[in-house]
Amino acid sequence: MEIILAVITGVLYASGIYMILRRSMVKLILGIILLGNGVNLLIFLLGRITKGEPPIIDSAEKVLEGVYADPIPQALILTAIVISFGLQSFAIILVKRTYKVLKTDDLDQLNTTDEDS
């Protein structure tokens, strides 16, 4: 299971960064979405995957003994998903506005900020 997840994480990172490096703005958005998912999977994976051991303390005991699934990475991922959802929706609107103003999807055409004015 870990190996499959590790491979998927790697593929998501690689394809995300590849898409960001492309010149099209739509691919930029796809890239950040893929990269965001890759990061979430990485955190999930690094929190150690434990099957069928919920972190619930028995009524007879005071502390948790033995192996148990760590709930913190899931909380972190939930937060990260919400944040990256907000950012991605902002990015889509931003790219749409930029496309309307500039009439181009090519990032290489975005060079008025470097002109001497």
Next chain:
Amino acid sequence: MTNDIIILPLVVHFFLSILLMFFWNKLNFQKIVSVVGNAVALGVAIWAFTFVYNNGTQIVESGDWPAPFGIVFVGDMLAVTLVLLTAIAGFAVSIFSTISVIKARLRFGYFSVFHFLLLGLNGAFLTGDIFNLYVWFEIIIISSFVLISIGGEKSQLEGAVKYFALNFFASMIFLTALGVLYGLVGTLNMADISLKIAEVKDTTLVEISAVLFLVGFGIKSAIFPLYFWLPASYHTPPSAVSAIFAGLLTKVGVYALIRIFTLIYGGDSFLTILLLTLAIMTIFSGGVGAIIQNNIKKVFMYFIICHIGFMIGGLALFTEVAMAGVIFYLIHDIIIKTNLFLISGLIYRIKGTTNMKKLGGLYANYPKLSLLMAIPLFSLIGIPPLSGFWPKISLILASFNAQEYWFFGALIFGSLITLIVIAKLWSEVFWKNQPEISFPEKFIYFNQLRFGQKFTFIFPIAFLTFVTLYIGFGAEHIQQLSQRIATELINNELYIDAVLKR
């Protein structure tokens, strides 16, 4: 109860940003609430600062969960000093925004987002939990995306796309680093991480996470190979927005680097060499970039990059003298960079352009105003006894003691190049005769404004200049403060003991 004072700056800005949303179309009311609110925030920040100064590090545990289980807010000297500086810069910029930002922009919730940005900054300085730091960073960048693109001009949108892409990427790298670190130590509290990282056997993974943090924060604070988004975006929004970005957004990256590299990865030799090399390259590339620019806003942007190098290099040396220099420079830099962009906004209002080729004769037209603008410019160079001079003594002394002559040379080079560029800027903008160019007709120039409006333009600049003069002439106080912070940072047991209540 009394130690809850350190989270009051957060509460004030959170309350203000929500309150302002309810008065979306009442712009005059928004302006008054924002300025008054920032004055209140400044008062609260001074209160929190003096409280921590007298009583030592304060901890607030959210939900009463003790560290390392709950999220803690830690008000140590460094954090509250930066909160105070944020309040000073925020107060000045909010006054400047009321007059310099046009109505079409203010109508889209400018002030509300502005307070969210200040909320994020204060949160990032005060939090003691590394994932919480990530969340505050996200609040900062979401607010800054809105501020940079509000208005929707062509250059702004282009700048916003570049700014967005690289800052989002930086956040993802930061999150990756965080994931790796959590996998290694299994805790998110920074004080707890600092203790547990020493027990990790796999030092390669520790270094990988350190380098990932360096890349993530490096993009945000614009250090050498990662700064290219900054000159492409910071000059596009209105000057008031550029001012708060220049003063605080890159510095929050520097703050995070200082916090992470003193608390968690302190004294690693590989990282020292890496940071030092990057610092030297940052100073060189920022300085050389500043020479060839003709737009004063772009010149100031390259100075941001150049002077980030001073702080990163001082951090790499990791001695008490160097850290005191870094903290002093950080205090000086936040005030001065905010002021520089406010000045560029004022020059734009006077002449209708920020291009040095088209500017000139400012000293002949406005001699008193030019003298006011001269003080921050000369402080930036570091002419004694103004504020830029004192931290450079500490940094140069520390680099000499550590026998890091390359960094020593870079410091001298950075200062010299600042002097050359400011001298060029001074002669081009202030002393040269006004060249014959056609001025835009439909533009409200500074001399057409009423007295009250002129005053609103000049007051924030005068206020920040006064603070700069205090930093310069009251250098003894600031130096004592910096040394106290440096001691706290080098001996990180103080921070850890305070957080974990050992």
